[in-house]
Amino acid sequence: MKSTINLVTGGAGFIGSHLIDSLIKSGNKVICIDNLRNGSLDNIKQWEDHDDFKFIKHDVRDFFSCEIDNIWHLASIASPKAYLKSPLETINTCFMGTVNALELARKYNAKILLASSSEIYGDSKFNILKEEDVGSVNCFSQRASYSEGKRISETLLFNYKNLFNLDIRVARIFNTYGPRLSLRDGRVITSFINSTLNKEPLTIYGDGNQTRSFCYINDMVEGLIKLMDSSYDKPLNLGSNHEIKINDLANLITSKIYSSPSVEYHKQIDGDPISRKPCLKKSKMILGWEPLINLDEGLDLLINNILRNK
Numbered sequence: 001m002k003s004t005i006n007l008v009t010g011g012a013g014f015i016g017s018h019l020i021d022s023l024i025k026s027g028n029k030v031i032c033i034d035n036l037r038n039g040s041l042d043n044i045k046q047w048e049d050h051d052d053f054k055f056i057k058h059d060v061r062d063f064f065s066c067e068i069d070n071i072w073h074l075a076s077i078a079s080p081k082a083y084l085k086s087p088l089e090t091i092n093t094c095f096m097g098t099v100n101a102l103e104l105a106r107k108y109n110a111k112i113l114l115a116s117s118s119e120i121y122g123d124s125k126f127n128i129l130k131e132e133d134v135g136s137v138n139c140f141s142q143r144a145s146y147s148e149g150k151r152i153s154e155t156l157l158f159n160y161k162n163l164f165n166l167d168i169r170v171a172r173i174f175n176t177y178g179p180r181l182s183l184r185d186g187r188v189i190t191s192f193i194n195s196t197l198n199k200e201p202l203t204i205y206g207d208g209n210q211t212r213s214f215c216y217i218n219d220m221v222e223g224l225i226k227l228m229d230s231s232y233d234k235p236l237n238l239g240s241n242h243e244i245k246i247n248d249l250a251n252l253i254t255s256k257i258y259s260s261p262s263v264e265y266h267k268q269i270d271g272d273p274i275s276r277k278p279c280l281k282k283s284k285m286i287l288g289w290e291p292l293i294n295l296d297e298g299l300d301l302l303i304n305n306i307l308r309n310k
Helices: 014-024 081-086 085-107 144-164 188-197 215-228 246-256 282-286 295-308
Strands: 005-009 031-033 054-059 070-073 111-117 168-173 202-205 211-213 235-238 243-245 263-265
Touching: 005 014, 005 085, 014 031, 014 211, 014 215, 070 085, 070 215, 070 235, 081 085, 081 144, 085 111, 085 144, 111 144, 111 215, 144 168, 188 202, 188 246, 188 295, 202 246, 211 246, 215 235, 235 282, 243 246, 246 295
Parallel strands: 005 031, 005 070, 031 054, 070 111, 111 168, 168 235, 202 263
Antiparallel strands: 211 243
């Protein structure tokens, strides 16, 4: 990538901080804004004195202005524990945060990429999710603040594109994992690792036969950058298309840590889909991208990172 000025909203978070690593290492300038509700300064501390990096503590629900070329709009409350507890803040962050990012893009004629989510598909009747699928979200479900927030964010981008000719990118991100993902935010891989390390029972919602597909963070960042560098302005799935049952994921993780904790099954969370697997035909055809790090290898990388930093 050529040297550009990049604004990364939510840049102190999990995906945002890894994206910043890649952008700066490629010779780009980065402005990171984050209110640190979910993000951490530890994630970006290696760049705090770098000439090409600037951090500003800011909430995207309030407008912010700076001259930029690209906007990577990742700011949102993505932790299930957090958005189940704070649904109004979650949906307002999605709506107002995206409006403010779009107004900034409009002001400086900047290209903007939205980190959308597989959640927009809801509890789809399809096993393999294609970008053309309109999804099935219950707006009264417990999870709706996040999924509907991402849906309205996409709608905002397309209206700004049509009304103001903005240059947009929409990444529908599926389950992603790796270093810097909090052990306590409710996402299944890190929750299982944390419980196993602490010799606590693993918590599974539902019967554990539901499936997910998990993409390692290095692959996801590469996909995001390829999408931003492309000319494709419609939604695009980014993730892994290799499914695993949650029960099997629990067994895989515990076997890697040489532990056999018990499992506690709880009632399935309202609105939690049975399966979530992306169709990656378009991302492979348009971007020449597909994930390279399989789950077995990625879990080894993550677990070793966690153990080194304990």
